[in-house]
Amino acid sequence: MNHRSNDKKPPILPSTSNHAPSGEAEHQGSGSQILTLLVDDHTLVREALASLLALDPEIRVIGAAGNGTDALRLIATLHPDVVLLDLSLPGMHGTEIIRQVKISQPAVKCLVLTVHISEPIVRAALHAGAAGYLLKESSYEELKTAIHSVAQGRTYLSPMITDKVLCGYLEKQSPLPSQEGPWQRLSDREREVLKLVAEGATSKEIAESLCISVRTVEKHRASLMAKLNLRTTAGLTAYAIKNELVTSTGVLKLDLLSEESS
Numbered sequence: 001m002n003h004r005s006n007d008k009k010p011p012i013l014p015s016t017s018n019h020a021p022s023g024e025a026e027h028q029g030s031g032s033q034i035l036t037l038l039v040d041d042h043t044l045v046r047e048a049l050a051s052l053l054a055l056d057p058e059i060r061v062i063g064a065a066g067n068g069t070d071a072l073r074l075i076a077t078l079h080p081d082v083v084l085l086d087l088s089l090p091g092m093h094g095t096e097i098i099r100q101v102k103i104s105q106p107a108v109k110c111l112v113l114t115v116h117i118s119e120p121i122v123r124a125a126l127h128a129g130a131a132g133y134l135l136k137e138s139s140y141e142e143l144k145t146a147i148h149s150v151a152q153g154r155t156y157l158s159p160m161i162t163d164k165v166l167c168g169y170l171e172k173q174s175p176l177p178s179q180e181g182p183w184q185r186l187s188d189r190e191r192e193v194l195k196l197v198a199e200g201a202t203s204k205e206i207a208e209s210l211c212i213s214v215r216t217v218e219k220h221r222a223s224l225m226a227k228l229n230l231r232t233t234a235g236l237t238a239y240a241i242k243n244e245l246v247t248s249t250g251v252l253k254l255d256l257l258s259e260e261s262s
Contacts, residue, residue, distance in 0.1 A: 036147065038061060053144075056144055058148070067090045098112075117135065120183040132150045138158055185227050191245065193224065
């Protein structure tokens, strides 16, 4: 936890853009404050969280971001104690953000706040290095408790998530690689590509988003289809929806926009 002066300032609320830094605050607060960065692609959610967390004098929101690229940049410059992040973000999935933060800044605690409750998604986030996993249906009191817990070095899981993790462990009992399901065999990069494919991005757009070549994107796409035993983009999209990488509502919105532009 960072030591700061006792000056109190209102939280910096994010801008209306989902693809630009949502706001940066001067990096100072009291010694007991938990410096927190918000990462969510919905402006209203970021603003609501900032307002709620301002009610706790021991938590200080120092910035917010609407996508993974901006989140990583702010984490590197602001050095928060806790990053409160969703998993479904434009371009970069939340698990990849967690993985990179765990490597580059292991002292920073990543607390997932999301609607995703499927066991593979939970396992992937925890495996990437998440310090906690919270559902968006949680109460304000539980949110505060979770932030304080992970800031103190403890792991926090929502009760429903705890049940899923425990049940998954009891059912699988640390399966051998040959017993793992298709989802567990996907790399973080393959999951990123799968998410972008399901969102309707072309190979060129995926390459630009992930800073890789189009040829590499095609290799990842081929690997995905082989590992998942799928042959079409529609099949990949359906699989992504099933595993909560994207929502059916989001895919429907993309289809409607495509029809309008045609």
